[in-house]
Amino acid sequence: MTGAPAGGSRRGTAVRGGARSRRTGGAAPALLLVPALVGLAFLLVPLLGLVLRAPWGELPARLASPEVLGALRLSLVCATAATALSLLLGVPLAWLLARSTFPGKRLVRALVTVPLVLPPVVGGVALLLVFGRRGLVGEHLHEWFGVSLPFTTGAVVLAETFVAMPFLVVSVEGALRAADVRLDEAAATLGASRWVTFRRVTLPLVAPGVAAGAVLAWTRALGEFGATITFAGNFPGRTQTMPLAVYLAMESNPEAAIVLSLVLLLVSVAVLALLRERWMGGASR
């Protein structure tokens, strides 16, 4: 019912071509607008709760404390390293899923998304069972090279990669499927090898998808808690990232936990805004 006037205006503006884009860009039908605003409020109201309850006076002192700075630095370093590792392994994996054919591909695609549905704590236990001191792989690492992964910063990066990489793979695979394969074929007929085609044609075509996937993976890695605390443990300066610090602060001092959450939020929003400005400025408009 509410759709009728909107449909009428669309028909009317279609005649005057120039006005069309401005009109459709301005007025959203109520059927879309209402749930959209409810959705926005649902996402923002908890954030508002944090902002309103935060003891703002404590913020500068908290920010200056070495523990918080250490946790923040560790969070940023590990999330970035996890994103780099996800790019290195995830883009080729996405290419394999989108462009090649092999038996059991559907199953592989489903398995890649398992970390998305697995409770992160279970993911952490699974990592321990494989890379732990008594794990399937970890046992040999420990025996042959004296390497023990749990409770190290490397373990934080692995845990975050495990949880974040599927976001990148799904995003890049979608972009690859949407990209025009004929451009790849044209490059091939002009004599480009498969690697050159991938690097010079395919990759630039799906760059926005890769960027979006990397941002998703980075944010997911930054907020990672369950797999990290289970696989990497919690030690200040080595494995205690911001979400772990927030969780433990919650036990004894909820106010401090709110301040720490806000610090993490502000930093991640600032980094994302900067990235968007620099790399996706045109795309967002």
Place this chain on the structure above:
Amino acid sequence: MAVALVSGLAVASCSVPDQDATQVGDTSRSAVVFAAASLTEVLTELGAEFERSHPGTSIDFHFGASSALAQQIVAGAPADVFASASPEPVDQVVDLDLVAEPPVVFAANRLQIAVPPGNPGEVTGLADFADPDKVIALCAPEVPCGAAAREVFALAGVDAQPDTYERDVRATLTKVRLGEVDAALVYRTDVLAAGEDVRGVDFPEAGRVVNEYPLAVLSEASDADLASAFADHLRSPTAEDVLRTAGFDVP
């Protein structure tokens, strides 16, 4: 094995008290007990026993972290009895005048060293926790078992060198079960509950840092007589046996 470990990780379930668990017959009475997660096994056993010896009654439990339970009681949750794992949560309830009579300590827990079977790190006492070559897990100082561990190390004059501060006592124990650490400091009841997966090593300072479990009947109790009767049951010789078997001290 993985399945057992995963289920062991799950935080003690929070069974919602069933308010409508009235039995057939007009003599049915019920009481709701809010209790610390570490009491899950012993209180479930003692509750079933109480129901058997008092036909027509039903004792319902709501287990959780003591601090969270105290907040729920303060916020008006329908609790008749509160059994906490440390004095502070009960103090919150007492401060607001919500108890029928002063709380009494009915059980106590002490720390014990937990090592994987075979004791790969050859841990024999608290002094081994200062060895940087051993992989050590402790509870974070923010949670009760971590605070107790800190106190024990201060008393013993040991400068502990942990590799991780775990979020709670069960997560700490999981690291031992998986064999990822050489030793951890947890409660004696947790070591006993873990059975074959974990071995306990006693140390002399443990008796000097005891974690007390207070018990209070709440003033808002819907059936004060039944609540008091169950509280008395928790301090009976039968209860004492069950608590001691689980590794608790009884004052």
